Amino acid sequence: MSNHHSIDDVITQVRAKLQQDGVKLWEPPYYIEPESQDDELEELGRTYSLLLGISAPMCIAAVKELQSNALEKIAAKARFNATGIASLKIRIPNQPGGTLLHSFDIKLTENGKALQEMISSKIEIPYNRIKLIFSGRVIDPSKALIEQRVTNNQQLLALVLPASDDIQLENDIYDRVAKIKADAEILIKNRNSEYMVMEDQQGNPVYLPESERNALMLGLALHEKGRVLLNRENYTEALVLFLEADNEFSTCHSKLLESVDNYALLNLDIVWCYLCLKSVTQLPDAERRLKLCEDNFRKSYGENFDRVIGLKGSDGNEKALIMRLHLLQAILYYHQNRRAEAQGILSLAESELLCLKVDESALTNLIEMGYSLTEARIGLRARGNNIESAINFIMEQRERRKEARKKAKEEQKLLSRGFRGGTINPNTLKQLIEMGFDKDLASVALEQTENDVARAVNLLQEDTENLRKKLKKRRKIDVEQNLLDNLVSIGFDTNMARMALKKTENNLDSSSSSTFDQAKELIQTKRDEAEAFQRFREDYNNDEDEYLDLPLIQEETLILEYKKALNMM
Structure with missing residues (x-):
């Protein structure tokens, strides 16, 4: 019998077997009020040991833990019915000693902040560094838990944001999500802003109604900032930003989300964060998101990637995303004890990964030629590690985007003249x-x-x-030079002053404070946009195909880990 199972794996298998056999550990002969019947439990554990091929001590331990959990839930339900006090389990990853799991009793009419404060007291971390996640949403500290669909006997994920020795910097960390969102809103507010332009994969502009445009662009912006944190392996803050982005996407028309791959990528990134935070098994939200992702990829890329090949001439890099999807599905199936399905799809992910491997020497050669790491890896993956063909692919992609943007710019210039x-x-x-x-x-x-x-x-x-x-x-209004000189003389930037004069049709008579204020407001808006853009672009990857550039190192490690867990090695 194997002794190489983790306790979580054993519990998953034993739970499934109990459900299959209709065994209720909280009823006789396994439990007779007021105590557990150890002899019966141990006999059951030994029986399951033979049936499942797992050591008897581990099976017995799993049976006892499952009984303890069941009795705890029954007691919590009775207490909730009698008093209205709910029992919530809070999972806290990345803590000293590993992942923590604590239970808290609280009335569901209390707000999110009250629960944050209870957790804060338990783990001795300031409450405002704690973000609570439930069913794929960030818990609002100001709203009652019951308003946010939290019910008795539920499990929530608590993300602890990083601390800093600098108090001011620490406060900045608390407010980072709000500040990123505020900067994005400044840039999106102006439809003619040069800072935020929505394009398709070929660089062509995308036109949408105002409300959907704003929600979609804010969602895209938050997603991109989250990806910066994801690439740094800061999964905690990345997940918070991704869930904020998801909230914006949720206000868009479903047909719009189905037609582009951005929403699929966001869901894939959210589940990847769940995995890296060791929370896939705790959040059924992961299964829903992977299904959304799979359906969206099929619609965006075509059944056999025919749409991608038509657009880009290759499907190699999109297949890297599909491989990650398959890997996550396999891991989810494993934790659901769907072992045969997990083995099949994990084998598929492994074969896909082998086809996607990039030759390191070819990658180095392209980088030495001046191509970016992302361009080089994507080009080699698209062209089967052939350097000359990869260079042609990179140049073709650059030219496609350049031509599309040139055409769009000329069209818009003509239209807006x-x-x-x-x-x-x-x-x-x-x-x-x-x-x-x-x-x-x-x-x-x-x-x-x-x-x-x-x-x-x-x-x-x-x-x-x-x-x-x-x-x-x-x-078109010709700017009057004397008015321009007057504005510049009192401290306005020349370009911003010129825009203000055009906006107000040279009507900046000093006696008309309203038009002068209008000019100042426009100039201040432009300044705000420029400053917001500088903050927003910090650490931002300007390579548009960065989302396709998966090094696949973590994926390879996970495949080996779960092959071992599934006895495939």
Whole structure:
């Protein structure tokens, strides 16, 4: 009999066998009020030892622990029914001595902060360094637990944010998520901001209604900042940012999320964090997210990656993401005691990984030629480690993006000439021109209706005079030099002052404080955007394909670990 099982593995197998046999450890003959019947439990453990091929002492220990857990839940349920006091288990990873598991009794009408403070007292860590995760959501400290669907006998994940010797820096750490979110909102607020542009995989601009655009871009921004932390193996803060991003994505139309791979990547990253924090078994949320990810990849990439091959000429790097998905599914199946399924999909992940390995000498050669690590690895993976072919692939990808952006920039410059409003969808404008409407008037109408063709047509038919007035006002304004000099002389940046004069149509009479204030407000907005961008881009990877650049070192280690656990070696 094998002695190489972990206690968690044994408990998983014994629990499944008990459920299969309909054995209830809290009833006779295994428990007779008021005490456990050790002889019966030990006999059951020895029987399961023979059936499962696990040592008798480990089987007996597992049976006793499962009985203890069951009795504890029954007592907690009775106490909750009588008093309204819930029993919650809190799992706290990455603590001295490993992962901690504590039980807390609390009324569900209490808010999240009250639970944070209880945990804080137990582990002697300031409460504001503790983030609670339940069912894939960050617990709001200000809301009642019951409002956040927390129920009796549930298990939550507690993430402890890092400490610092510097009190001010420590406070900054507490506020980091809020500050990142605030910076992203500043950049997203202005549709014409040069800092935040939504593009597809080829560099073409993507046009969406205002509300969905803002939510999607904020979600993407938070996800990207989280990936910076993920690459540093700061899984705690990365997970918090990922869940904030998920909250933004949840407000977008489901059809939109199904058509792009960003949401799938976010779910994959969330489950990867669960795994690295040793919390996959504690959060059923992982299974839901992996299913979402699998469905989304299929729609985004095509059944046989035909969409990816059509776009990029290769599917090698997307297959790295699929390999990680399969690995996570195998690990989840293992912890659910679906061992045959786990073995099958783990073998698949291993074969996929072998096909994705990059030749280290070829990688070094490309880096020495001046290509980035990400470009080099992606190119070699796409072209089967052939250096010359990989270089061609890299250059083709660069050229595709360059041409797409050049075209988009020219289109937008043409569309926005003389305008200062929102972004206009070139394809939508083309439809109106083909209907016979004037291009400039159609542009104003689309700007007014956020690219809604039906509403724009209505304006063009019913309110042409008003559109002409708006068009006249929006013709290009030449900045008056004396006004520009006046603004610069009192401390405004030249470029920002010029934008303000265009915005107010040179109407900066000192007697008109409202227009002067308007100019100052515009300049301050531009300054805020620039400062927010500088903060936001700190440690940011500018390589657009970075999300595909998986070194696969951790994946290889995990495959070996779970092959051993599944007796596949």
